[in-house]
Amino acid sequence: MIQWFPGHMHLTQKAIAARVKDIDVVIELLDARLPGSSANPLLAQLTAARPTLKVLNKQDLADPARTAAWLDWYNARPETRAIALDASVAAPARALIDAAQALAPQRGGLARPLRVLICGVPNVGKSTLINTLVGRRMAKTGDEAGITRMEQRILLADDFYLYDTPGMLWPRIAIAHSGYFLAASGAIGRNAYDDEVVALELLAVLRQDYAALLAARFGLGDPADVAARTDDALLADIGRRRGALQAGGRVNLQKAAEVVIGEFRAGTIGRITLETPERFAAWAEAARLADIERERRRAERAARRKGGRGAHRDDSDDLED
Known part of the structure; x- marks a missing residue:
């Protein structure tokens, strides 16, 4: 995250x-x-x-x-x-x-x-x-x-x-998708994220919602085929088509990721919106429930630690008796 x-x-x-x-x-x-x-x-x-x-x-x-x-x-x-x-x-x-x-x-x-x-x-x-x-x-x-x-x-x-006022984020981005999308948009400093991970998150949305735009921009062929492919395969294919290659013809995934992120920011892939109100509301609700579960587990661990200390004291008392 x-x-x-x-x-x-x-x-x-x-x-x-x-x-x-x-x-x-x-x-x-x-x-x-x-x-x-x-x-x-x-x-x-x-x-x-x-x-x-x-x-x-x-x-x-x-x-x-x-x-x-x-x-x-x-x-x-x-x-x-x-x-x-x-x-x-x-x-x-x-x-x-x-x-x-x-x-x-x-x-x-x-x-x-x-x-x-x-x-x-x-x-x-x-x-x-x-x-x-x-x-x-x-x-x-x-x-x-x-x-x-x-x-x-x-x-x-x-x-x-x-x-x-200066641009401001918030200390904890609870919705994982939001963190990746903010990074893709340039709202987050480059040292805080991995380009390849962010590009893969972008491609996951683009192949689902904008396969035709993605196929046309990068010459990936049939949009239906683009939508059916994995994000990793798409990133590698984009890298090959854009000449992001290392020695031996291997794809430089870092360079390929930079291409995807850069073209999203510039708008050259097409007019894209990464989220709908309904989709974002579902992510927010999932994050809220995850936070509740996280707090519940934390409280249980604290209770067990407290109970363990109490049990230790009780055992000591029994030994003394």
């Missing part, structure tokens, strides 16, 4: 907890290709008392039908609105200002400016969005986790204050 929570994220958590007391609306930027996995449960706890705008960013890389399903899913929640956009396109990006104002209609004007906190996991496109909103380069951007490292206050209008 993949976990990544460097020290600056702990500081971000504390900063958000302090800032949210003065915030009217929270904008959480999500990756439209993984709208459930890129939603931070820790952030939900920190901002539970505030209306939230979920922005499914990078919609141009995502499956349109699944994006629509996720928008319906988030919009059905109380005190929540959801929109989808591509942060590099100016007109859709401006739509989030109106959406934020609709969540706090009592705020506005110079006397009561709207105070908005924008946050999200690393590498979700937040800096690109901010630069688009202000019309100039305000924030550093890059295709890696951890670019933004400090809070910024940005004046988008005379009565609209936007507080930017």
Whole structure:
């Protein structure tokens, strides 16, 4: 299971907890290709008392039908609105200002400016969005986790204050799929995961849901055959077709994995969304039940250890008698 929570994220958590007391609306930027996995449960706890705008960013890389399903899913929640956009396109990006104002209609004007906190996991496109909103380069951007490292206050209008925060994950990613998908998207630092394992998890979804796209991009033949093959066989075949070979003609699986992950991030395989609301809900429920079982076993072990110590004392007393 993949976990990544460097020290600056702990500081971000504390900063958000302090800032949210003065915030009217929270904008959480999500990756439209993984709208459930890129939603931070820790952030939900920190901002539970505030209306939230979920922005499914990078919609141009995502499956349109699944994006629509996720928008319906988030919009059905109380005190929540959801929109989808591509942060590099100016007109859709401006739509989030109106959406934020609709969540706090009592705020506005110079006397009561709207105070908005924008946050999200690393590498979700937040800096690109901010630069688009202000019309100039305000924030550093890059295709890696951890670019933004400090809070910024940005004046988008005379009565609209936007507080930017560094990308933040959460200390324990309970849903295994989420860890792999976040790694595939670039939200997790490279030292925290194995490229080959992440690529295999990607291929497991792609051959099931997007076999035709996978076959077309890598020249793998009949989509039905692609869907029936193992993930390991697909990764090796992709490596051969892309020239990722070692001495003796053996496939360099590390290089093949980098190809799969890189093409997913760039969107060159096609418009892909790795999860549906129903599938993600099932994963979350399985993780919840696993946590309950883990706690039960831990309590049983503690009880046995305590009982063992008591039995030892009783045996000693019997010997003394």
